[in-house]
Amino acid sequence: MKVTVEILRFNPERDKAPHRASYEVEVEPTDRVLDALNSIKWRQDGTLALRSSCAHGVCGSDAMQINGLNRLACKALIRDFAGKIVVEPLKGFPVIKDLIVDLDGFFEQYRAVRPYLVNHELPPADERLQLPQERARIEDTARCILCASCTSSCPSFRANRAYVGPAAIVNAHRFLFDTRDHGSHERLDALNERNGVWRCRTIFNCNAACPRNIHIAEAIGQTKRALLLQT
Ligand code: SF4
Ligand code: F3S
Numbered sequence: 729m730k731v732t733v734e735i736l737r738f739n740p741e742r743d744k745a746p747h748r749a750s751y752e753v754e755v756e757p758t759d760r761v762l763d764a765l766n767s768i769k770w771r772q773d774g775t776l777a778l779r780s781s782c783a784h785g786v787c788g789s790d791a792m793q794i795n796g797l798n799r800l801a802c803k804a805l806i807r808d809f810a811g812k813i814v815v816e817p818l819k820g821f822p823v824i825k826d827l828i829v830d831l832d833g834f835f836e837q838y839r840a841v842r843p844y845l846v847n848h849e850l851p852p853a854d855e856r857l858q859l860p861q862e863r864a865r866i867e868d869t870a871r872c873i874l875c876a877s878c879t880s881s882c883p884s885f886r887a888n889r890a891y892v893g894p895a896a897i898v899n900a901h902r903f904l905f906d907t908r909d910h911g912s913h914e915r916l917d918a919l920n921e922r923n924g925v926w927r928c929r930t931i932f933n934c935n936a937a938c939p940r941n942i943h944i945a946e947a948i949g950q951t952k953r954a955l956l957l958q959t
């Protein structure tokens with residue numbers, strides 16, 4: 729079958745403004761949007777810029793807006809779209825070229841919440857053990873692949889790019905509620921800043937945007953509660 733893919737293209741070195749370009753692509757219904765984009769890049773226009781790596785929904789590198797919703801191109805099947813497929817870069821981040829956005833600020837906000845295990849005790853001989861029910865508390869947020877779809881979809885973030893954003897809070901949550909972690913005080917302090925967790929207005933766009941179906945708004949609620957209980 730043939731499908732029309734319309735891509736919002738922008739090369740800051742050459743273009744004054746973004747423009748839409750349409751491509752006819754030969755695809756199978758079971759192909760992914762990523763396959764269609766690769767076909768365009770490999771067979772029609774090698775200047776098209778996009779990121780992808782695993783092609784199986786694991787690395788988070790090919791998040792983009794497809795027909796108005798943030799999705800991973802490698803998990804979006806052609807057969808699920810009727811008519812034209814419109815592809816745009818993630819909103820809320822500066823465009824480097826075409827579908828590639830600058831995520832430096834996103835990862836800076838991620839690093840600000842100390843997204844790693846802090847434990848002041850000497851490591852045991854084998855591993856730091858955890859009970860299954862303790863692990864269950866962080867099971868959901870530990871599945872984040874840092875695709876930035878949630879942060880991009882958040883109106884609070886779009887209005888104020890200094891807001892730490894849902895992805896960073898999800899990754900803070902993953903360690904805040906880890907029974908082996910000793911870093912919650914500093915982590916909560918970082919989230920209690922002016923542009924921290926309180927900028928979340930419980931709009932829930934983030935939940936709908938997450939390709940891993942993580943309960944982001946709920947994790948943010950639990951993080952807010954942890955802050956209130958601490959102070
Ligand atoms: Fe992506 Fe979901 Fe992680 Fe947000 S929480 S960065 S949408 S995987
Ligand atoms: Fe934004 Fe999600 Fe909160 S969309 S306002 S981070 S619930």
Ligand code: FES
Nearest residue numbers: 781783787788802
């Ligand atoms: Fe890795 Fe899509 S290419 S998640």
